[in-house]
Amino acid sequence: MKSLKAAGHPFSVSTRQLAHLHAGNSDQFSRRLAEIGLSPLKPTQIEIFQINVGKMCNQTCKHCHVDAGPDRKEIMTRETLTQCLEILATHAIPVVDITGGAPEMNPHFRWFVEEAHKLGKHIIDRCNLTILLANPKYHDLPQFLAAHQVEVVSSLPHYTAMRTDRQRGDGVFEKSIRAMQMLNEAGYGQENSGLELNLVYNPTGAILPGPQGELEEDFKRHLYQEHGIRFNKLYVITNMPISRFLDFLVVSGNYEAYMQKLIDAFNPSAAMGVMCRNTLSIGWDGALYDCDFNQMLDIKIKDAPAHLDDFDLDALSQRNIQVDQHCYGCTAGLGSSCGGQVV
Amino acid sequence: METYYNPADLAKFGSIGEFDKELADKFFTYYGDVFKEGALTAREKSLIALAVAHAIQCPYCIDAYTQDTLEKGCNEEQLMEAVHVAAAIRGGASLVHGVQMMNHAKKVLM
Numbered sequence: 001m002k003s004l005k006a007a008g009h010p011f012s013v014s015t016r017q018l019a020h021l022h023a024g025n026s027d028q029f030s031r032r033l034a035e036i037g038l039s040p041l042k043p044t045q046i047e048i049f050q051i052n053v054g055k056m057c058n059q060t061c062k063h064c065h066v067d068a069g070p071d072r073k074e075i076m077t078r079e080t081l082t083q084c085l086e087i088l089a090t091h092a093i094p095v096v097d098i099t100g101g102a103p104e105m106n107p108h109f110r111w112f113v114e115e116a117h118k119l120g121k122h123i124i125d126r127c128n129l130t131i132l133l134a135n136p137k138y139h140d141l142p143q144f145l146a147a148h149q150v151e152v153v154s155s156l157p158h159y160t161a162m163r164t165d166r167q168r169g170d171g172v173f174e175k176s177i178r179a180m181q182m183l184n185e186a187g188y189g190q191e192n193s194g195l196e197l198n199l200v201y202n203p204t205g206a207i208l209p210g211p212q213g214e215l216e217e218d219f220k221r222h223l224y225q226e227h228g229i230r231f232n233k234l235y236v237i238t239n240m241p242i243s244r245f246l247d248f249l250v251v252s253g254n255y256e257a258y259m260q261k262l263i264d265a266f267n268p269s270a271a272m273g274v275m276c277r278n279t280l281s282i283g284w285d286g287a288l289y290d291c292d293f294n295q296m297l298d299i300k301i302k303d304a305p306a307h308l309d310d311f312d313l314d315a316l317s318q319r320n321i322q323v324d325q326h327c328y329g330c331t332a333g334l335g336s337s338c339g340g341q342v343v
Numbered sequence: 344m345e346t347y348y349n350p351a352d353l354a355k356f357g358s359i360g361e362f363d364k365e366l367a368d369k370f371f372t373y374y375g376d377v378f379k380e381g382a383l384t385a386r387e388k389s390l391i392a393l394a395v396a397h398a399i400q401c402p403y404c405i406d407a408y409t410q411d412t413l414e415k416g417c418n419e420e421q422l423m424e425a426v427h428v429a430a431a432i433r434g435g436a437s438l439v440h441g442v443q444m445m446n447h448a449k450k451v452l453m
Contacts, residue, residue: 160418203413210416214386218416 001060001169003069004244011247012067014298020250021241021325027263029327036268040320041277046313048279050097050338051076051084052292053109055284057101058134061155061168063202063245065296068101076284078108083286083308085115091313097279097338099126099292104138117148124151126338129179130172142186151196152188153235153338154180159222163204180229189230197230200340202237206254208261208333212236212341235340238262240293240329262328270335273342276321282308290321292338299324353403386415390425397429 004012011017033039054075057068088096096116103109103125116123125145132138145152154176158164161173168176180197184190189197199219203209216234223229239245241259249255281289286308289295299322300306304315335342360367378388389412396404412422 158418163418205413207410207414210386210414214384215416 001062001069003060003071004067004247006069006071009247011243014296017242017246017297018324020246021259025259025325029323029325029331032266032331033271033323036271038268038271041274041323043317043319043321044277046093046278046280046317048095048097048275048338049084049088049093049282050099050279050292051081051282052099052284052295053081053101053103053106053112055101056105057128058105058131059102059128059169059172061244062248063167063204063239065240065243065245065293066101067243067296072101074284075106076108076286078111080284080286080308081108081112083311084282085112085119087308087311088116088119088121093280093313094122095124096121097124097126099338102128102131102134104131104141110144113144113148113150117150122151123148124153127152127154129154129156129176132179132182133175139182142183142188146186146188146195149194151198152183153198153200155200155202156180156219157200157202157204159219159226167204177227177229180223180231181227184228184230189232191230196232198233198235199231200235200237202239206249206252206258208265209236209238209336209341211334233340235338236334236336237338237340238329238332238336240326242293242326243296259325259328262332265332266328267331267333267335267343269343270333271331273335273337274327274330275337275339275342276330279338280316288316293326293329294322294324297324297326348402350402350406353406356403386412386417389415390417390421393422394425394429397426398433 011020030039033041052066055066055068055072056070056075057064057066057072058070060069087093098109098112100106104127106112113123113125127141132141155168156164156176157167164173164176165171180189183197186195187193188195201209201215201219209215212234215236219234220231223231241249241255241262246255249258276290276294279291281292281295283289283295287295288301288304288306288308288311289299290301294300301316301319302322303319305312330336333343357367357371378385378392383391389408392404393408393412396408409422412425
């Protein structure tokens with residue numbers, strides 16, 4: 001499967017996605033925020049420095065908001081990663097959240113993790129699991145990550161092979177199981193090891209996710225009983241109506257109903273806790289965004305310098321966060337963030 | 344093409360209050376209370392609703408509770424097992440009347 005970009009798909013252009021989200025939709029997200037006194041949306045405190053180190057990935061998942069895949073060549077350079085480290089060294093931002101694509105495919109990944117670890121930062125690797133088996137050079141990643149106390153956050157949309165493979169590709173479930181066993185062997189997910197393996201559930205279709213606690217119980221029971229796997233927490237994430245998932249919604253005739261469902265499920269409490277209030281998103285080229293979704297829609301930060309070159313934490317802390325119709329995905333029901341449900 | 348059932352009508356269920364608000368309000372309050380977490384979980388109630396939807400063959404309810412059970416974390420296997428429960432009860436309801444048939448046959452035949 002090609003990325004939307006390689007296929008020349010209209011939705012590979014962010015303005016075409018935004019035009020689709022705006023068409024025939026009068027229930028503006030910004031107005032809903034204003035109704036509950038949250039407009040303009042302001043940061044609380046910037047605690048998470050989320051770096052997208054590149055769009056290259058060994059998988060091409062059907063719902064991917066990054067439109068990542070083997071044919072994507074955008075990758076963060078060592079110079080830009082050095083800029084990130086300089087900023088992290090001089091600012092009290094405690095969490096470094098590394099995402100992609102498959103972040104481990106960035107040739108500077110291990111060096112960057114070592115340096116961020118020296119700074120005493122809590123590091124998160126958003127690992128797709130199958131990368132651990134993709135090439136012998138990745139086989140020792142569990143030990144490397146463990147040595148640097150990296151929290152591993154991995155997508156596993158379902159505890160059955162059918163549902164996982166339908167979203168992430170044939171054979172992905174089996175490889176993911178093996179990869180989780182490798183992580184368990186390195187101490188991840190084991191009691192008192194201090195090594196966290198957290199999984200991400202997102203629905204495999206045009207449905208909203210259920211309550212995180214119940215799903216976590218299901219995942220823990222099935223993965224342990226059927227595969228002997230242990231993990232710490234399950235983060236439940238709603239699929240955003242952008243990029244490949246937007247394409248799926250439109251092609252399958254689910255777009256209108258899904259958007260209406262997100263709008264009807266708008267939850268003021270979830271809006272209070274959206275992740276863009278404590279997260280800063282950095283693109284592979286050093287550009288700054290309010291979140292990874294805004295990054296993929298090319299909605300850059302306003303009211304503050306929007307590149308690492310001119311990083312200004314004070315200005316960023318005062319900025320107005322950019323919102324649009326896709327933001328309904330983070331405020332529906334129990335809410336959604338890179339750390340799971342927020343309510 | 345006109346049909347008796349229109350999927351878009353499901354979203355208009357609340358509009359039944361136009362002709363009788365008081366009874367509609369009472370019904371929807373009751374309905375909401377029934378599906379709250381109780382001695383049964385919300386997920387169990389949703390699966391029961393899905394089975395009943397098939398037993399009474401309500402297309403609106405089938406759409407609504409297929410979506411709801413999936414959103415509550417049920418998988419396809421569980422959904423189909425619920426449908427089989429409905430089918431077994433419906434089939435059993437016919438078959439158990441076979442006893443009545445046998446009783447009558449045995450009575451009238453030598």
